[in-house]
Amino acid sequence: MLFFKMENDVATEWPLTEKELRGQLHKYTLPAHLSNDLLNPLGYGVLEPLDWATIPKPDMNNLCVLTGVSKGIDGRWHRVYSLTPVSGEMKNLRVEGKWREVRAKRDALLDAFDWRIKRYERQVRMGDTPVDSLEVLDMYMKALSDITLQIDPFLVEFPAEP
Secondary structure, eight states: OOEEEEETTEEEEEEEOHHHHHHHTTTSOOOSSOOHHHHGGGTEEEBOOOOGGGSOOOOSSEEEEEEEEEEOTTSOEEEEEEEEEOOHHHHHHHHHHHHHHHHHHHHHHHHHHHHHHHHHHHHHHTTOOOSSOHHHHHHHHHHHHGGGGSSOGGGOOOOOOO
16 A cells, blocks of 8 residues: 655655655554545545556557556545656666567466367367367467567567466
8 A cells, every 4th residue: 555745735746655755754653454534634645556457558669657646536545657668778778688588478378288188189189079179289389389479568468368
């Protein structure tokens, strides 16, 4: 959970961790559960939990940054994120790092899927009817292998596992 400091119903310092908040309010004995009812009279508030659906998606050219805190119509305080352009060396570093992350995820998915190929081969050797279609398994493995052919590593779409 994150918190913020406010003056005249305007957020002035954010985000604050619980440790930072308790440090700033060290003169008060605070309970384990911190609520707006308790914190608002002291000039602080609780930020609502992160709603991933409201956060803009970063891409190769833009970084998602926490830019503020706003009070919603419901009276609760929410984080505000926006996209900030990146350029030059920072962009190259971000893209390289994201491709490393994509490859690591792809490799882990390939490794985790190998058992189905081995099961298919074992079932064929033993004369059993295979549970999976080799064509479907191969198409999935090929789609995973080709994942780095996509243009933007921030917008990579992984295939659904059959």
